[in-house]
Amino acid sequence: MKVLAVAYEEKDIPELIVGTRKFVGDSANIVLLAVHKSASSGDFNINVDKVYLAETSRPEEIVAAIVKLVNEEGVSLIVGEAYKNLRDAFSRVAGQLSMPLITDATEIKLGDDRLVVKRGFLSEKAEMIAEVPLPAAVLFLPRFVKAEGVEGGQPVVTRLEELGGDSKVRLVDVKPKEVGGANLEEAEIIVGVGRGFKSREDLEMAFELAKLLNGQVGCTRPIAADLKWLSEDHWIGISGKRVSPKIYFAIGISGSPQHMSGVQSSKIIVAINKDKSAPIFKQADYGVVADLYQFLPVFIKKLKERLG
Amino acid sequence: MNDIVVLVKASLNPDMVRVGSDGSIDLASIPLKISDIDRNAVEEAVRLKEVLGGKLYAISILTWGPVASRMKDLKLAVQEALAKGVDEAFVVADDSLTPGDQATTASAVKEVLSKEGIKPALILAGEATIDEVTSQVPGRLAALLGYQYLSFVRKLELSGGKIIAERDLEDYIEVVEADLPAVISVTQEINEPRPPTLLQIRRASRKPIKELRAGDLPGIQMPLRKILGIKGIQVTRKQVIIEGSSMEEIADKLIDALIQEGVLKI
Ligand SMILES: Cc1cc2nc3c(=O)[nH]c(=O)nc-3n(C[C@H](O)[C@H](O)[C@H](O)COP(=O)(O)OP(=O)(O)OC[C@H]3O[C@@H](n4cnc5c(N)ncnc54)[C@H](O)[C@@H]3O)c2cc1C
Numbered sequence: 343m344k345v346l347a348v349a350y351e352e353k354d355i356p357e358l359i360v361g362t363r364k365f366v367g368d369s370a371n372i373v374l375l376a377v378h379k380s381a382s383s384g385d386f387n388i389n390v391d392k393v394y395l396a397e398t399s400r401p402e403e404i405v406a407a408i409v410k411l412v413n414e415e416g417v418s419l420i421v422g423e424a425y426k427n428l429r430d431a432f433s434r435v436a437g438q439l440s441m442p443l444i445t446d447a448t449e450i451k452l453g454d455d456r457l458v459v460k461r462g463f464l465s466e467k468a469e470m471i472a473e474v475p476l477p478a479a480v481l482f483l484p485r486f487v488k489a490e491g492v493e494g495g496q497p498v499v500t501r502l503e504e505l506g507g508d509s510k511v512r513l514v515d516v517k518p519k520e521v522g523g524a525n526l527e528e529a530e531i532i533v534g535v536g537r538g539f540k541s542r543e544d545l546e547m548a549f550e551l552a553k554l555l556n557g558q559v560g561c562t563r564p565i566a567a568d569l570k571w572l573s574e575d576h577w578i579g580i581s582g583k584r585v586s587p588k589i590y591f592a593i594g595i596s597g598s599p600q601h602m603s604g605v606q607s608s609k610i611i612v613a614i615n616k617d618k619s620a621p622i623f624k625q626a627d628y629g630v631v632a633d634l635y636q637f638l639p640v641f642i643k644k645l646k647e648r649l650g
Numbered sequence: 651m652n653d654i655v656v657l658v659k660a661s662l663n664p665d666m667v668r669v670g671s672d673g674s675i676d677l678a679s680i681p682l683k684i685s686d687i688d689r690n691a692v693e694e695a696v697r698l699k700e701v702l703g704g705k706l707y708a709i710s711i712l713t714w715g716p717v718a719s720r721m722k723d724l725k726l727a728v729q730e731a732l733a734k735g736v737d738e739a740f741v742v743a744d745d746s747l748t749p750g751d752q753a754t755t756a757s758a759v760k761e762v763l764s765k766e767g768i769k770p771a772l773i774l775a776g777e778a779t780i781d782e783v784t785s786q787v788p789g790r791l792a793a794l795l796g797y798q799y800l801s802f803v804r805k806l807e808l809s810g811g812k813i814i815a816e817r818d819l820e821d822y823i824e825v826v827e828a829d830l831p832a833v834i835s836v837t838q839e840i841n842e843p844r845p846p847t848l849l850q851i852r853r854a855s856r857k858p859i860k861e862l863r864a865g866d867l868p869g870i871q872m873p874l875r876k877i878l879g880i881k882g883i884q885v886t887r888k889q890v891i892i893e894g895s896s897m898e899e900i901a902d903k904l905i906d907a908l909i910q911e912g913v914l915k916i
């Protein structure tokens with residue numbers, strides 16, 4: 343059994359390898375393909391058979407590298423973590439090699455010629471367990487395991503050059519995305535903001551509340567992706583981050599399943615919304631039916647008084 | 651080769667999921683609706699049809715059966731696309747293809763194109779569906795057809811037979827230029843889909859929807875995935891509405907409740 347593990351970010355290599363080992367067992371051979379930011383260091387002290395480096399983030403070139411290695415190495419399982427560039431690359435590889443692809447997997451179990459996988463379904467309102475034949479490809483949900491106890495090793499490292507890929511798609515420009523300082527996965531208190539806020543400046547109230555409680559500010563997709571009032575590291579939901587704070591304040595947020603799937607494991611959810619029929623109230627522990635512009639200043643003032 | 655195809659999925663509606671007390675979910679009772687981002691794909695396709703001047707087709711493959719009870723929802727999804735300006739639609743509905751998977755869907759689309767002799771310059775799809783959110787079908791289809799694939803496109807221009815697209819990738823935006831033909835998946839941010847007008851809906855009822863079965867599509871890939879189980883995740887929240895005669899009173903009560911829960915220390 344040979345597995346090709348594709349890493350997009352260097353910091354995720356331990357997690358990817360530990361997780362893969364956990365599910366495929368010690369006897370499987372793992373070949374690591376490190377692309378993008380994980381391919382730059384070239385220094386790998388990790389328990390895998392071989393390492394290939396491809397210093398590219400372009401899906402076209404990642405596809406070419408994966409297909410080359412699958413053919414040369416005789417791989418029956420390809421794994422990675424569900425980053426957009428890998429979603430793109432894996433979907434093409436799966437199409438080209440006619441294999442099943444399971445995205446956002448949380449667990450896999452290996453049989454002789456099949457794979458049993460677990461993943462979220464219906465905006466995480468359910469979990470699906472499915473079986474697919476091998477060879478197959480799997481993209482795990484980022485943070486699917488805790489990377490503890492990474493064993494070292496001395497794999498042979500080979501650099502892949504001239505991947506080619508799809509020459510008809512010409513790169514005109516690359517613009518980096520703004521990165522904020524949010525680290526929502528670690529936050530104990532998160533103040534979530536949605537389209538109920540009328541302007542970027544008004545988010546100040548949310549930041550003030552978060553600071554007061556030693557928490558962080560998160561947001562819905564439109565605030566980050568559409569309006570760009572906050573950088574994408576604040577984005578919570580099925581296509582953003584999954585968080586598990588002690589308190590999640592959902593302020594001016596309607597409660598769409600795509601957003602709520604990211605906050606499901608919060609201990610307590612507080613909703614502040616002016617529409618008493620907003621779906622958020624059915625998914626919250628405590629609800630305040632009020633205009634956020636009237637409630638938040640008072641709430642902040644009261645908290646300040648009581649915190650002393 | 652000026653035609654455009656837009657892919658539309660009748661997805662299980664996550665808003666309508668009921669989880670039984672034993673964690674059971676009855677998929678058959680969840681209605682299907684047009685997947686949200688496919689509305690953006692349709693909107694963009696209608697706009698680009700004006701630029702290319704060809705015909706605009708919609709294709710939808712039924713993923714969730716049984717066909718007999720799903721046909722109405724499937725047709726409603728496709729009719730919305732027709733009302734918005736799609737000229738003709740093809741639906742593939744066959745109990746042997748349900749529950750479908752993404753490999754089957756992509757191959758079914760390819761088979762429909764070859765059976766109908768459609769060679770589109772552009773195939774538009776959503777970045778992900780609302781029921782499974784895999785972002786997989788368009789990339790698979792591009793690979794099967796040997797088309798260029800531009801994923802996660804949030805801005806799209808067509809001029810002089812070339813595509814200029816802005817792709818919203820993991821940690822950066824990529825601006826690319828590509829030739830036709832291509833498969834493009836669009837993000838929710840690419841446009842603001844307008845609901846069809848009543849007049850458009852009425853006119854759409856006269857537009858053709860052709861139904862196909864597995865037997866009409868000889869090269870189709872039968873589903874590779876076998877669903878072994880679906881378990882509902884029950885999250886019960888207290889749903890307490892805090893009331894009071896003033897904002898001050900409500901704020902105090904909320905603070906008290908959070909202290910009581912042990913999640914706020916004062
Ligand atoms: C495939 C897919 C993936 C998606 N992924 C995500 C994701 O990861 N994360 C995400 O968040 N969304 C995601 N979405 C989008 C999601 O469906 C919703 O559109 C989005 O979450 C809505 O954001 P919102 O609640 O901020 O805005 P809205 O739904 O517009 O809600 C705004 C709320 O504010 C309230 N309000 C307005 N004014 C006030 C006021 N003055 N005071 C108090 N309340 C007020 C309104 O009553 C309303 O309930 C995804 C969608 C799709 C199709």
Ligand SMILES: Nc1ncnc2c1ncn2[C@@H]1O[C@H](COP(=O)(O)O)[C@@H](O)[C@H]1O
Pocket residue numbers: 657658659660685687688691709710711712713752755774775776777778779782783784785786787788
């Ligand atoms: N059954 C289907 N019929 C038609 N189009 C589909 C189907 N499934 C997926 N698509 C298209 O592919 C996109 C991405 O879907 P997915 O890969 O399932 O997340 C959707 O937004 C649709 O445009």
